[in-house]
Amino acid sequence: MDYMSIANSSLMYILIIIGIGFVLLQSAMHLKMALGRAKEIKMDKHQIKSTMKSAAAFSVVPTLPIVVALITLIPVFGTPWPWFRLSVVGSASYELMAADLAAKGSGTSLAEGLNAVAFGNAIIVMTLAVTWTFMLNFMIKGVLKKVKKMKSKSNFGWSAILISCLFMSLLVVFIGPMVGGGMVTLMTLLVSVLLTFLQSLLIKYKNMEWLKGFQMSFSMIGAMAFAVVFTGML
């Protein structure tokens, strides 16, 4: 049997819809719990609504590369499987690497093309290698307790600095390679900073509060458009 007819079978679609439904259920349960708690401690409703709008607006642009990855993976795995993998943990590079390893384990490779057993091996390996790491989620409580303990030993000022140091490490690790990563990357980074700064001025001096929720999305779109223009100029 051709593996593509298995990959695009009705059963595959049904199982994938159940899987994605489960992931949405998890998000819905956590969201319900957080909204309930926000109401319980009387958090500002406007702040909650604004968070929801900002999060939704922000998430659109970074999702577009995932759609591109989806288009890349569909010719190899059919439609439902990449749809599922990219809706839960997974990225195009990981999926292709895992699939190639699985294909080689079955005596073929992605370049040579998959057969039905290689496809079966690939979907098991791609899932197994990543899902078992969910067991590590049992450590989240311990990690947060350690952070809380560390903070309680410090005074307010120092504990605020300590958490900010973690943000700063994140920025250094991501921004450092961009600064040393070529002119287009560096310029895109700087344009994004500039656009965010300009929007902050509009929010502050022109009272454009609504812009707050879209500030990062607009900066990203502007910087990405700049990258296209700048690359064309080089």
Next chain:
Amino acid sequence: MNEIKRSFDDYLNATHRLGRTFSVIAIVVMMAIPLTICTVFDIMPSFMMVLSSSIGLMAFLAPATLVELFSYTPMMGAGGSYVAFVTGNVTNLKLPCSLMCTSAAGVEPDSEAGEIISTIAICISSFVTTGIIIVAIILIQPLEPVLNNPVLVPAFANIIPALFGSLGFSMIVGSNVKGLWKAALLPLLAVIIMTLTVGFPSGFEGVFILGLFPVIAAIAKKFYSKGMITVTGLEEYETTEEQAL
């Protein structure tokens, strides 16, 4: 008058219970899909075939996930972390989304308000991503030539600098810790030199975050004692503390 019946710890414990339960169910649900397909279509690979193909990947992913867990959990909080680590796209989507929303709301990520805002942000982000992917599946035919257009390649290749430029600015300017960037200058320079000379090992960001954290914290401690780094809202906090006493 409605009184707050549960403490923050009670809420957190409930979040951990929910997160852990879903983590276990996620393993069962996700593994059931390929196993059902392989059984029904009679394409089950041998145990040895699966083991030999997956062992290297598992060994590679375990430390990477562990490091991400230690680095990102304090920034995303409990509820957000459980959702993010199952739905994926942590560094390019869920973590920045959480940081942007907590920063915009003016709350600390490890406070109760921060925990709630981060959870809401990550859950909404997860819904939006799933929704967009569903729309893309429906519109795959007309979308393919647009998104695969060579003109747009530099845009998608530079999405991370576009994201971190804005995020970095918001986090530095919006933070109540002023001047912390001074403590990051030297480590930043080291990372830039490393990128230019031997190259930065992509995929090891989590390890570097954990490694640089104590270095930046040590420099920050020195600068804080010299008054080069200040924290706003300190007087307000001390007044509240005195009133509480």
